[in-house]
Amino acid sequence: MATPLKLNNTLSRKKEIFEPLEAGFVGMYVCGPTVYNPVHLGNCRTFTSFDLIYRYLMYKGYRVRYVRNITDVGHLTDSGEDKMAKEARISKLEPMEVAAKYANDFHDMMRIFNNLNPSIEPQASGHIIEQIEMVQQIIDNGYGYEVNGSVYFDVAAYEKDMEAKGDNAPHRYGALSGRKIDELLSETRELNSQAEKKSPSDFAIWMKAKPEDLQKWKSPWGVGFPGWHLECSAMSTKYLGETFDIHGGGNDLKFPHHENEIAQNVGCCHRGGARYWLHTNMLLMNGRKMSKSDGNTVTPDQLFTGDSPHLTKGYSPMAIRFFMLQTHYSSTMDLTDEALQAAEKGYLRLMEAIRTLGKLEVSGKAQNETVGKELAEGMAAAFAEMDDDFNTPKALARVFEIVTKINALAGGQLSTDEVNPATLDRLKTDLHALIFDVLGLQDEAAGGSNAHTKALDGVMDVLLDIRQQARTDKNWGLSDQIRDALSEAGIKVKDGKEGATWSV
């Protein structure tokens, strides 16, 4: 650990040095998807961001427990219907079938983007008992009240106690999202249960079920279901404890979801849950919000196939992942066809350079090893950028400076005498670790070791030998014919100083 890991804590709005509760261990909770429809591309970006954070924490040597939930109950639409139930009704499925269908879809997409599985992936409907207990505890602590079988969180009562603790109490309601409690209290909102609540800013932690509701459980307050927000408080507490290290999620969840989560945690356990909050920013397309209603949207599958009016072609999952990595997780990211093309080329150049590095041999005969030192410094700088709030765009910038040097060594513009073999080995190890283990990229063009790729290697050797003979004989017609025909077949031939190489 050359430099300390710093991260931007959205709770304090400051960049802070990360110190886990228990040395060597990290507990991280990330709000997962509500599984009522196919995964949104924005979801992919959010979870890819946390994947990289997860990977980097592990690279730093931490043992990480990464909890990412699946919400399958309690999340209501604006008309007050449960999202799961609505989809179940429309598609004539059991709510659990809806959950399974879209959870599977979600997992498939996570795998395609090479996101690691979390350590634990709890589902809200599987933690009803924990949620009921939490509601009870909140009531017992004086922050919840029951009306007609529903239970609401009493924001005013909560805030009064927090205020009494002093102005700097970190868990005052609104502290995370920058909301002013007075404004929230005076806001009038058209919610279904408005009449039952003492105040508009109160929110349901347990909701009475209507007869037609499909997902409902018995509770001390009658048959009902837990409120959205509660599942995250209950499950993070269960698996990570009343206080844990990192809580993440999309920017749009800051309010009310995360604000309410903190209130529930404190309201139940007198502790606020996470010490560091991380929020990822939104994905735009062509400078505007992705929105189904005006057609300014694209699905992950469309992105792969290119089947969209917004795209000129399809892009591979790793090109897209690389594209995401070129933007900091906390910045809005603008998806455009042009930007994707640029990212794809950059990704391919990076992969090519890593393959070149694998074949590179150096002598280290020169005394000073000047180039070797630059390579080592560049690599250290890249990791230092990762330590600075997971700054992947800057880390990649350092990597591309290394890429140029690798190519120059291979092309003869830089002398291989200037790099020691040990330095080169170290570079190979570190670069692999950063690109594949931490950033989670994969070399899509790298051949496997199966019989077909071996056979292709053999065929290519034969063809390139024939072409080389033709070139020696100055038979340009034949050599160009081979090159053009291979190009047609999707194989690029590149003539280098030490013979030709090829790539798919």
Add this chain to the structure above:
RNA sequence: GGUCGGGUGGCCGAGCGGCUAGGCAGUGGUCUGCAAAACCUCGUACGGCGGUUCGAUUCCGCUCCCGACCUCCA
């Protein structure tokens, strides 16, 4: 309307009180039978108007525009 975050060269996108981001595209070269690739070179950008400062793209104020949340959405 309220709260918050942005507006950077042709495109995307980092960053910062004075010193090269990086990728892609473009310029001119080197290499090559040609081409591609690779390498070298160049480009002097920070929405507008003021202010603070020896000096601001970077700090402050105002203004315009965009986005997020407040209301379903990562």
